[in-house]
Amino acid sequence: MKNIKSFLAGSFFMFLSCSLIAQDEKPQSKPWPVADEYKNMANPVQKNKVSEDTGMALYIKYCASCHGKTGLGDGVKSRTLKDFAGDFSGSYYQDQTDGEHFYKTKFGRGEMPKYGGKLTDEEIWHTVNYMRTFRK
Numbered sequence: 511m512k513n514i515k516s517f518l519a520g521s522f523f524m525f526l527s528c529s530l531i532a533q534d535e536k537p538q539s540k541p542w543p544v545a546d547e548y549k550n551m552a553n554p555v556q557k558n559k560v561s562e563d564t565g566m567a568l569y570i571k572y573c574a575s576c577h578g579k580t581g582l583g584d585g586v587k588s589r590t591l592k593d594f595a596g597d598f599s600g601s602y603y604q605d606q607t608d609g610e611h612f613y614k615t616k617f618g619r620g621e622m623p624k625y626g627g628k629l630t631d632e633e634i635w636h637t638v639n640y641m642r643t644f645r646k
């Protein structure tokens with residue numbers, strides 16, 4: 511009897527903590543693995559005010575329509591998307607390396623456009639630097 515009770519209590523707390531985590535973070539619909547070659551790539555552009563300002567201008571022009579002004583994934587176009595664009599303020603995004611952000615921006619996937627060809631590598635690194643400022 512005691513065992514059943516603690517089993518039930520344990521399951522309840524498991525459920526509770528899972529739903530709390532789920533509420534806090536809404537990650538990508540499917541995992542998006544990035545090859546080590548990109549994952550471990552060093553960011554050649556120093557994070558400073560000039561880079562963040564350059565990144566901000568690019569972000570507002572190219573990214574905010576889907577990703578939202580503050581990176582919450584709530585831009586005007588987000589309503590027309592099938593996939594959630596991601597919450598850039600949370601740890602799911604912020605725990606990734608600069609190289610992972612660079613790769614995903616350069617090559618895209620599904621509804622996330624590829625910006626290689628549209629933006630130079632240096633411009634992409636500026637957006638990567640700017641998007642670090644969304645960390646909550």
Ligand code: HEC
Nearest residue numbers: 538572573576593594595596603611614615620621622637
């Ligand atoms: C048309 C809408 C749209 C635009 C414009 C857009 N994105 Fe995205 N983005 C998405 C969607 C949708 C996803 C999720 C894709 C997936 O998981 O398959 C995504 C995912 C990402 C990711 C990966 C997030 C993660 O947590 O792994 C990064 C980084 C990213 N976008 C950066 C950018 C940048 C930088 C720009 C502008 C240069 C941009 N995006 C413009 C729709 C967009």
